[in-house]
Amino acid sequence: MSVGSSLSTDSSPLWAFLLCSAFSVRTLVQGEVLVIGSNLPIIAAPGDDVILPCHLEPLFDVRGLTVEWSQPDLKPDPSDRLSRVEYVHLYRDRKEVPDMKLASYFRRTELFMDDLKHGNISLKILNVSEEDSGRYRCFIPKLRSSVKAAIVQLVVDPNFAKTSTTETLLDPAILQTPDPRDTTSGNAGRSRVSAVIVVVAFISVAALAAYFCLRRKQNKYPNDGIQSQP
Known part of the structure; x- marks a missing residue:
């Protein structure tokens, strides 16, 4: 038997293992549910109602999971002795948890509750101001995925022409994963x-x-x- 044929015979199990491993990894990645935000900043004028887009792809029901919206660049309050984590919006146990929200967002944020079953976790912020500008993070901690979070940038510019289309252009129906029954x-x-x-x-x-x-x-x-x- 030649050396080449010997190597070929001996390496067959290794090649089979590598091919099976590659196929398994590819299948795992393709089967993952990913959290997807917006690559472009959301620009609004002071007083606008805005929607920070974030959704899961493919379609995935998140009604039984926790959804966290926070500001990753926000420095902790030094006066808070408990060092509590405060959120822009927190959804847990199928309802909003207002006790853990930042005071400046009280009664100003909401999720699209009817669309959570479609994986739409976009956040609506009412009456934005320049202080609201910054990065926002949507995060699903218990999602079995390598991509559990996404970042959305909000820019509130007083020179930006206020328009009623700010919300329309970011309608969650557009961001929502298409319904399979859609013909x-x-x-x-x-x-x-x-x-x-x-x-x-x-x-x-x-x-x-x-x-x-x-x-x-x-x-x-x-x-x-x-x-x-x-």
Whole structure:
């Protein structure tokens, strides 16, 4: 037996193990539920109501989990002897926990409760001010995933033209993972299929017509193309 064939035979179990491991890792990553925020900053004018977008992908029901919204750059209050963690918004045990909220956000924040089952954990902040500018972190501590949190940047600029579309552009219905029962994409797909069928049918008819014309010509002039013998 040659050295090359010996190495090939001996390494077969190793290659099989590596391939199986790679497949398992890929399957795990593809099957994970990820927390996704916004890559672009959310810009608003003072007094606007804004929505900080954050959702889970693929669709995942978070009603039974804890959802934390906090400001990671906020320095702890030195007067708080208990060093309590205070949140912009805290959802736990299927309800809001106002006792652990920062006082400046009291009665100013809310989640879209009906959309939690779709994995939409976007936060709505009412009547924002320049003091609200900064980074916000949405976090699901008990989510079995390598990506449990996302960061959203809020910029409150007095020079930004106040508009009623700030909230509309960030409508949670747009951010929400599409409902599998939604037939919009299906209708579009059927339209494309119909167009392809029409084109194929047209080409088939044209080819068939050309074939019959050729056969008719051959039947009419059977000796065309045949040279006479000397």
